[in-house]
Amino acid sequence: xxxxxxxxxxxxxxxxxxxxxxxxxxxxxxxxxxxxxxxxxxxxxxxxxxxxxxxxxxxxxxxxxxxxxxxxxxxxxxxxxxxxxxxxxxxxxxxxxxxxxxxxxxxxxxxxxxxxxxxxxxxxxxxxxxxxxxxxxxxxxxxxxxxxxxxxxxxxxxxxxxxxxxxxxxxxxxxxxxxxxxxxxxxxxxxxxxxxxxxxxxxxxxxxxxxxxxxxxxxxxxxxxxxxxxxxxxxxxxxxxxxxxxxxxxxxxxxxxxxxxxxxxxxxxxxxxxxxxxxxxxxxxxxxxxxxxxxxxxxxxxxxxxxx
Numbered sequence: 001x002x003x004x005x006x007x008x009x010x011x012x013x014x015x016x017x018x019x020x021x022x023x024x025x026x027x028x029x030x031x032x033x034x035x036x037x038x039x040x041x042x043x044x045x046x047x048x049x050x051x052x053x054x055x056x057x058x059x060x061x062x063x064x065x066x067x068x069x070x071x072x073x074x075x076x077x078x079x080x081x082x083x084x085x086x087x088x089x090x091x092x093x094x095x096x097x098x099x100x101x102x103x104x105x106x107x108x109x110x111x112x113x114x115x116x117x118x119x120x121x122x123x124x125x126x127x128x129x130x131x132x133x134x135x136x137x138x139x140x141x142x143x144x145x146x147x148x149x150x151x152x153x154x155x156x157x158x159x160x161x162x163x164x165x166x167x168x169x170x171x172x173x174x175x176x177x178x179x180x181x182x183x184x185x186x187x188x189x190x191x192x193x194x195x196x197x198x199x200x201x202x203x204x205x206x207x208x209x210x211x212x213x214x215x216x217x218x219x220x221x222x223x224x225x226x227x228x229x230x231x232x233x234x235x236x237x238x239x240x241x242x243x244x245x246x247x248x249x250x251x252x253x254x255x256x257x258x259x260x261x262x263x264x265x266x267x268x269x270x271x272x273x274x275x276x277x278x279x280x281x282x283x284x285x286x287x288x289x290x291x292x293x294x295x296x297x298x299x300x301x302x303x304x305x306x307x308x
Contacts, residue, residue, distance in 0.1 A: 150279055265291025
């Protein structure tokens with residue numbers, strides 16, 4: 001597998017975003033994010049669904065996603081309690097810090113980063129696994145279980161009716177339903193080419209957006225705590241699940257795609273939730289930044305271990 005062909009666009013587009021983010025007003029990144037959320041990502045989902053294989057084992061992806069999130073929360077909780085016994089004189093973490101630690105170990109960036117990496121490594125045929133993992137796993141987990149934990153550890157309970165409404169109006173979920181039926185509609189070659197070109201443009205723009213947002217993150221005070229959560233999220237949980245998938249008869253590229261989604265760094269949703277529920281924002285920011293850089297170093301290992 002040509003890692004240079006994979007890394008060149010990933011690193012190049014993120015670096016472009018870093019440069020743009022330092023010179024453009026912050027509102028530009030906000031507008032780009034809103035455009036991708038409401039228009040760009042839905043277009044990509046509809047386009048790539050036309051070529052994705054949705055038969056056979058694809059429906060196991062959401063189950064793997066939920067198992068990964070639950071494992072992340074369990075191991076993170078064990079780590080928090082184990083620290084009390086190892087470091088007897090250590091100052092106990094505040095509840096907001098515990099909440100951010102749990103979120104960072106649970107919710108991965110399976111959309112804006114997981115989609116491009118899956119497409120670059122496995123192609124559009126296996127996009128369905130990444131899509132089901134993200135929409136029916138990560139998205140529901142972040143704004144369901146994730147928000148419930150944030151409300152508990154942040155000491156504030158928001159309007160759960162508004163939460164349910166935010167999930168229901170998520171354009172990615174609606175575009176998934178539309179794209180599922182639209183994939184049966186024949187298109188002329190020119191129209192199909194325009195749709196695919198638009199989808200790949202949105203993928204590139206999502207990587208640029210990651211760089212723009214990373215350029216605005218400047219907190220490194222919580223590096224030890226963030227590193228501990230990333231060891232759980234990006235190393236321990238993927239190793240356990242990747243080694244266990246063979247027992248379920250899942251091997252080859254399918255297993256690699258699921259492991260990669262499991263190993264994604266913390267999602268931007270963790271920062272959004274941390275800010276909304278008064279959790280430890282510094283920890284959320286640091287985990288997000290370090291994790292996004294770390295996936296570049298871990299990617300070859302996952303390909304070597306599970307890409308056969």
